[in-house]
Amino acid sequence: MISLKKLSREFQVGDSPVLALRNIDLTIEAGEYVSIMGPSGSGKSTLLNMLGLIDRPSDGEYFLKGEETSVLSESDRAALRRAHIGFVFQAYHLVPRLTARENIELPLMLDGVSRAERSSRADTVMQQLNLSDRAHHLPNQLSGGQRQRVAIGRSIIMHPSLLLADEPTGNLDSRSGQEVTALLETLNAAGLTLIVVTHDNHLGQRATRQLSMLDGEIAHDTLRDIDLNAH
Amino acid sequence: MRIEDVLQYAFKSLTRQGFRSIMLVLSLALGVASTTVLVSLGESARSFILGEFAHLGSDVLAVYPGRKTTTGAMPPITGNAARDITLQDAAILERTVPGIAAIAPLVVGTGSISQANRERNTLVLGVNEAFFDIRRLTLARGALWHDIAIEQSAPVAVIGETLADELFAGGQVLGQWLRVRGFRFRVVGVLEGTGDSFGSDLSDALFIPVASAQQLFNSPGLFRLIVQVDDRYDRQLMIRRIEQRMQALHQGEIDVTVVSPDAMVASISDILQMMTLAVAGIAAISLVVAGVLVMNLTLISVQQRTAEIGLLKAIGASALQVRWLFVAESLILAIAGCVVGLLITAAALWAGRLFLPQLSWQLPAWALVSVVVITIVTALLFTWRPASKAAGLSPTVALGRA
Numbered sequence: 001m002i003s004l005k006k007l008s009r010e011f012q013v014g015d016s017p018v019l020a021l022r023n024i025d026l027t028i029e030a031g032e033y034v035s036i037m038g039p040s041g042s043g044k045s046t047l048l049n050m051l052g053l054i055d056r057p058s059d060g061e062y063f064l065k066g067e068e069t070s071v072l073s074e075s076d077r078a079a080l081r082r083a084h085i086g087f088v089f090q091a092y093h094l095v096p097r098l099t100a101r102e103n104i105e106l107p108l109m110l111d112g113v114s115r116a117e118r119s120s121r122a123d124t125v126m127q128q129l130n131l132s133d134r135a136h137h138l139p140n141q142l143s144g145g146q147r148q149r150v151a152i153g154r155s156i157i158m159h160p161s162l163l164l165a166d167e168p169t170g171n172l173d174s175r176s177g178q179e180v181t182a183l184l185e186t187l188n189a190a191g192l193t194l195i196v197v198t199h200d201n202h203l204g205q206r207a208t209r210q211l212s213m214l215d216g217e218i219a220h221d222t223l224r225d226i227d228l229n230a231h
Numbered sequence: 232m233r234i235e236d237v238l239q240y241a242f243k244s245l246t247r248q249g250f251r252s253i254m255l256v257l258s259l260a261l262g263v264a265s266t267t268v269l270v271s272l273g274e275s276a277r278s279f280i281l282g283e284f285a286h287l288g289s290d291v292l293a294v295y296p297g298r299k300t301t302t303g304a305m306p307p308i309t310g311n312a313a314r315d316i317t318l319q320d321a322a323i324l325e326r327t328v329p330g331i332a333a334i335a336p337l338v339v340g341t342g343s344i345s346q347a348n349r350e351r352n353t354l355v356l357g358v359n360e361a362f363f364d365i366r367r368l369t370l371a372r373g374a375l376w377h378d379i380a381i382e383q384s385a386p387v388a389v390i391g392e393t394l395a396d397e398l399f400a401g402g403q404v405l406g407q408w409l410r411v412r413g414f415r416f417r418v419v420g421v422l423e424g425t426g427d428s429f430g431s432d433l434s435d436a437l438f439i440p441v442a443s444a445q446q447l448f449n450s451p452g453l454f455r456l457i458v459q460v461d462d463r464y465d466r467q468l469m470i471r472r473i474e475q476r477m478q479a480l481h482q483g484e485i486d487v488t489v490v491s492p493d494a495m496v497a498s499i500s501d502i503l504q505m506m507t508l509a510v511a512g513i514a515a516i517s518l519v520v521a522g523v524l525v526m527n528l529t530l531i532s533v534q535q536r537t538a539e540i541g542l543l544k545a546i547g548a549s550a551l552q553v554r555w556l557f558v559a560e561s562l563i564l565a566i567a568g569c570v571v572g573l574l575i576t577a578a579a580l581w582a583g584r585l586f587l588p589q590l591s592w593q594l595p596a597w598a599l600v601s602v603v604v605i606t607i608v609t610a611l612l613f614t615w616r617p618a619s620k621a622a623g624l625s626p627t628v629a630l631g632r633a
Contacts, residue, residue, distance in 0.1 A: 082548075
């Protein structure tokens with residue numbers, strides 16, 4: 001489903017170029033549960049940006065469902081994001097003046113879906129996420145866990161094939177964190193490809209495939225405690 | 232994205248900006264209101280003045296001595312002509328040019344008029360009987376002089392009502408004698424009303440036969456000829472005919488100017504319209520100022536909502552959609568500004584009609600349409616740049632992920 005070939009990303013910091021990603025080769029199959037771990041500045045967020053099509057590589061190729069994405073126009077990439085990719089961020093990024101339900105409906109609204117259909121699809125998702133009684137609450141009236149569940153609802157309302165989560169539990173207490181983790185894993189079990197970026201070893205090690213990054217490279221690619229990179 | 236969703240999303244952003252949005256709507260509304268009210272005032276004044284001219288009648292032409300060499304629209308009021316228009320010319324025109332219903336030669340001067348021990352300096356008009364018809368002047372008392380040929384002088388006079396009161400103080404008027412510059416005239420009629428003609432009050436004037444006035448002022452020439460045209464004849468055609476006839480009478484030289492008061496009124500109307508537009512243009516500057524405020528609000532909004540823009544792009548909003556969300560905000564502001572502004576205008580015009588009913592206080596459709604268009608276009612124009620800035624934001628930068 002995902003195939004990165006010699007993918008690099010260079011940033012200009014002051015006068016000197018910094019390589020955030022170096023020649024990454026990576027293949028991820030549909031339905032996988034992948035965690036990306038590594039110290040700050042190792043390139044894990046940049047890699048997630050790449051996978052989510054919100055950043056372009058300086059070099060190399062990215063095939064998503066067989067399509068080379070790095071040559072597509074911005075609007076084509078936006079359409080791909082809308083159709084295939086869900087994002088969950090550490091800071092939730094809910095629109096503060098929209099209710100929980102309206103936040104969940106947002107991608108449908110951008111897609112031009114009718115109000116009636118939006119509403120019925122949002123109902124289904126809110127039931128699934130146990131948010132039905134919070135439909136008309138504004139984000140600042142919700143707890144952290146509830147906000148993240150709303151954000152997850154927004155990320156899956158379009159039935160994406162790929163869910164990208166960046167520190168999804170980073171702002172949550174441990175109980176809410178566990179709930180959110182369980183929720184993401186349920187979605188993965190139902191067939192959604194899940195990629196989680198995290199500092200948290202405990203969370204990271206729950207994934208069936210674990211990538212460790214260092215200095216813009218994938219240092220380890222481990223399948224459930226089985227090291228694929230024979231060192 | 233559906234239009235109603237774009238509008239609703241934009242509307243929610245605006246209500247969150249609450250006070251700032253209201254202030255902006257108010258500033259747009261004041262711009263709209265001041266522009267439309269000033270146009271209405273200007274247009275009302277114009278139609279008021281045109282109404283004042285209406286008594287001149289559209290079937291009347293004026294023949295002035297002298298030729299305006301430039302193409303200016305205003306005719307020369309005092310002719311510095313090499314050759315005068317004479318009474319003889321007038322008589323020949325009336326006899327030989329078909330389509331002239333009546334002709335009134337006019338001599339104008341001022342003189343000191345005395346009666347018994349009262350004296351008054353006033354306007355003296357040398358006219359014939361036709362003049363009273365053409366200008367639709369009627370007599371309150373007495374009668375016009377009759378059977379006096381155009382070239383014939385006679386010691387008779389018609390006076391305006393104001394002048395009659397001044398000189399005779401309510402006593403017997405008809406049959407009394409007046410003295411002007413050593414000539415004596417017997418009053419045969421008193422003019423009705425205070426016919427206020429533009430620039431001069433005819434109720435304060437003395438009317439005597441035109442030949443008598445020529446003797447009085449010792450002037451062989453006429454101030455002008457007033458020609459009433461048979462309404463079956465085209466006025467432009469009549470202007471050419473009169474000019475040609477006068478050319479023949481004056482040895483082949485075109486030395487008179489024939490204008491229809493319509494043309495004069497039209498040029499005055501043009502001048503007033505230009506003034507209206509100039510004043511409205513100054514008022515419209517306030518709309519541009521409001522446009523700058525709209526830009527400011529949008530800039531702040533883009534800055535405050537950077538993360539939101541990043542999120543929208545991450546979940547698949549195109550640059551065009553982001554642009555539209557911000558453009559829709561100023562569109563809503565502009566439309567709200569127009570609605571509130573026009574309500575203020577309606578109230579102001581209503582008050583105007585109440586306190587100054589002489590004026591029509593109408594708002595011409597062109598002003599209404601152009602003010603609304605200008606407001607909306609200005610608001611959109613000034614939002615374009617900040618909205619483009621939002622549309623061009625990289626989602627990673629906007630989300631603080633770069």
